[in-house]
Amino acid sequence: MIPPTWNEFLKFISDIQDNELDKPLLSQYIRIPNKCMTSFQIIQYFSSDFQKSKIKRRCKWGDTEKYFLVWCVSKLIAKLQIKFHEVCQFKVFEKLSIILGIPEEFLLKKWLGLLKYKLKEQPWLPEEDDLLIKLRQQYSKSKDWLRIAMEFIKRSQTVRYPKQIRERFNNVINPNINKNEFNQDDILFIFQQTQNKKKNWAGISKNMPGRTDNQIKNVYNSIIRKISNEIRMNNNEKKVDEQVIVNLIIQKKNYDPKLISQLYGEGRRKKPCVKIEPNSDNSYTSGPQIQGIPIQMVCPYINYQPYQFQNIYCCFPQLYLLPHQKPISNLNLQ
Structure with missing residues (x-):
């Protein structure tokens, strides 16, 4: 029987309180936060920072709060001698919520956020699908997935993410899914x-x-x-x-x-091309032209030799002339 208060909880785990966490075992199931604390630091943290700021920290937890949760759950698992996936069956989070004064749903949500991706790769059993369909019929609102996940974990012997449960129902087992080929x-x-x-x-x-x-x-x-x-x-x-x-x-x-x-x-x-021809006029505009417009007016910074452009087709990007003239691409080029 898990005691309801923090001090009684410490007495309950007194024989294993100072034991270090089995990190190799835990790392198979959860992401251990970088912030590590001893049992003495955990006790001090609960009586000072956590107690004073627990309401403010309900939405966003840092590594310190996450490690504190991992420490509490791990001690209960070791004391009760249960398996990792049995924490919901033995109502660990329900009891822990009374000890810490935090809602069970919130603690479970934070715990699920620490689970490793490998747990999502467990194949779904027909019994799980049947349970999920029944729970979805019971909780039909679109925002009830966290509640469905909690009930699912309690009734089954596997741990599933709320997102994983939602996607399983919506994409695989929803009776309303049309599984015919697309025409x-x-x-x-x-x-x-x-x-x-x-x-x-x-x-x-x-x-x-x-x-x-x-x-x-x-x-x-x-x-x-x-x-x-x-x-x-x-x-x-x-x-x-x-x-x-x-x-x-x-x-x-x-x-x-x-x-x-x-x-x-x-x-x-298909690429846009323009034909550049030399001009026989001997005026200062003599040289290659586009529809009578000297190339040096179109591209004044291009060095050229008149004979180099004869009977040659060149590709240009959309160039603009003087402010009062139209773009070259809109001219009737020959």
Whole structure:
């Protein structure tokens, strides 16, 4: 029986109070904070800083508060001789909340935040899925995932993150999920939506009932990847412009990799050119001209020799003339 007060708690763990934490064992399950303290420092910290500022520190905890929580939980695990994943079954956080004067939900949330990623890789069992569906039906509000996670951990023998539980239900076991393949209209709609909502998959999924944001993201990335590989293979392109691919798919209403790759390559090969011809006039404007305009007026800082420009086609970026004249790209060049 875990005592309800701090002093009684210290008496309860008095035989193991000064033992150092088994960090090699703990590090398999949680991220140990950098701030380490002895048992004497822990006791002093609780009676001074933690007691005075515990209300202010409920939202954001530093390494000191996190290590204090790890120390308390670890001592209870060692004293009760329970396994790591059994802390909720033995109501460790419920008792600890009475001792520290902090809500159980808050302590559990902080503890879950210390868990290592490897725990998320545990495969889901059918019993877990059934329990999660029942809990979601019981707590149907969109913001009840932390409560669902707490109930899930208490009733099952595994530890799961609230985010992990939410994603498992929304993307895998939700009975309302449409698991049929996407048809052509669905795929074209996704690409049209990316122009308005960029890659806001959650926002796009709201316009596609029964489809999850994860499904939509996977379909989009799969098509982009196939087309990009086709472009690199056929056009020797190292870097592919994804937005150009999206525009071509929407314009042609087709996402066939070979067709989009062909159109992509044709668009890359088309470059704006202007024809530069020499001027036979012997005035000061004699020299290469563009539609009668001396090249030195267009690009006054370019050194040139008149004979070098004869019958040569050169590519220029969009250049501007004098303030009262139009851009070169808008002129009727021959």
